[in-house]
Amino acid sequence: MRTSSSSTRAASLASKAEAAYLGLAIGDALGATVEFMTPREIRAQFKLHRDLTGGGWLKLKAGQVTDDTTMTLALGEAILARGGRVEALACAQAFDAWMRAKPIDIGNTVRRNLIAFRKSGVPEAPPSEHDAGNGAAMRVLPVALATFGQSEAAVRMAVLAQAHVTHHNADSDAACLLLTRLVQDALAGASLRELYRQHIRPFVAAYPQFAYRPRRRENPSGWVVETLQAVLQALLDTGSFEECLIDVVNRGGDADTTGAIAGMLAGALYGLEAIPRRWLKALDPTIRAACRRQAHALLPA
Numbered sequence: 155m156r157t158s159s160s161s162t163r164a165a166s167l168a169s170k171a172e173a174a175y176l177g178l179a180i181g182d183a184l185g186a187t188v189e190f191m192t193p194r195e196i197r198a199q200f201k202l203h204r205d206l207t208g209g210g211w212l213k214l215k216a217g218q219v220t221d222d223t224t225m226t227l228a229l230g231e232a233i234l235a236r237g238g239r240v241e242a243l244a245c246a247q248a249f250d251a252w253m254r255a256k257p258i259d260i261g262n263t264v265r266r267n268l269i270a271f272r273k274s275g276v277p278e279a280p281p282s283e284h285d286a287g288n289g290a291a292m293r294v295l296p297v298a299l300a301t302f303g304q305s306e307a308a309v310r311m312a313v314l315a316q317a318h319v320t321h322h323n324a325d326s327d328a329a330c331l332l333l334t335r336l337v338q339d340a341l342a343g344a345s346l347r348e349l350y351r352q353h354i355r356p357f358v359a360a361y362p363q364f365a366y367r368p369r370r371r372e373n374p375s376g377w378v379v380e381t382l383q384a385v386l387q388a389l390l391d392t393g394s395f396e397e398c399l400i401d402v403v404n405r406g407g408d409a410d411t412t413g414a415i416a417g418m419l420a421g422a423l424y425g426l427e428a429i430p431r432r433w434l435k436a437l438d439p440t441i442r443a444a445c446r447r448q449a450h451a452l453l454p455a
């Protein structure tokens with residue numbers, strides 16, 4: 155029998171998982187407007203970019219998301235279809251079907267390795283020191299939810315199985331594992347300080363290429379190292395969901411992806427109540443519903 159405190163804990167966990175999913179989509183939609191712009195260009199056009207207005211180089215509708223969110227949702231469906239298990243082949247088939255449906259946007263490494271999968275049927279990309287883009291890191295969320303509470307070894311295996319379909323690279327792996335741990339501990343109730351002490355500080359000590367101080371990271375590229383530098387700075391230097399997302403997307407560069415990753419982390423950390431109403435209302439309603447549904451369905455019962 156469930157005690158009332160364990161059901162309260164389960165409710166808070168589910169609501170934070172939902173916030174992480176909605177945060178990912180909101181950050182993607184917010185950042186896409188200014189993707190590939192410099193901070194100076196953003197300032198000239200918006201002063202401060204802070205609303206889901208659409209536009210950008212993809213000419214999006216207000217509240218529309220890009221590949222970061224749609225690929226994450228495709229992965230989530232594949233995991234749910236396998237009863238919560240993360241299997242490389244199922245992930246590769248889901249990404250392949252996603253690519254066939256002609257997404258508005260797709261990363262080069264993702265496309266190249268999915269085309270290779272079509273030919274070979276092998277769901278694991280060959281290791282490559284060049285495939286250090288942020289395309290696997292941007293979609294860790296469904297795995298973080300599906301493996302919540304599992305052993306470290308099991309989590310690691312699942313994280314790498316999905317990542318290696320398109321990005322088989324040490325920096326990408328390190329980033330995917332860190333992001334998964336941050337999401338899982340934030341869902342379990344860790345504070346930002348605790349996330350820093352237990353995960354972020356030791357991570358940068360082990361992988362000094364990710365060091366994000368002292369220089370402010372602007373124009374972060376699609377290289378997962380620069381992406382994480384911008385995201386970690388924005389997360390650690392702000393104290394709310396809204397501030398964190400506005401900070402990270404106004405740095406420009408790969409802003410939809412930094413927005414998506416920061417939104418996922420800030421959602422898991424600050425919870426549903428912290429998400430501004432205007433952003434929730436503006437988000438594409440089909441995407442909003444899919445995020446909510448997957449968040450609840452993916453968490454272990």
Ligand code: MN
Pocket residue numbers: 220221222259410411
């Ligand atoms: Mn994108």
Ligand code: MN
Pocket residue numbers: 189408409410411
């Ligand atoms: Mn992007």
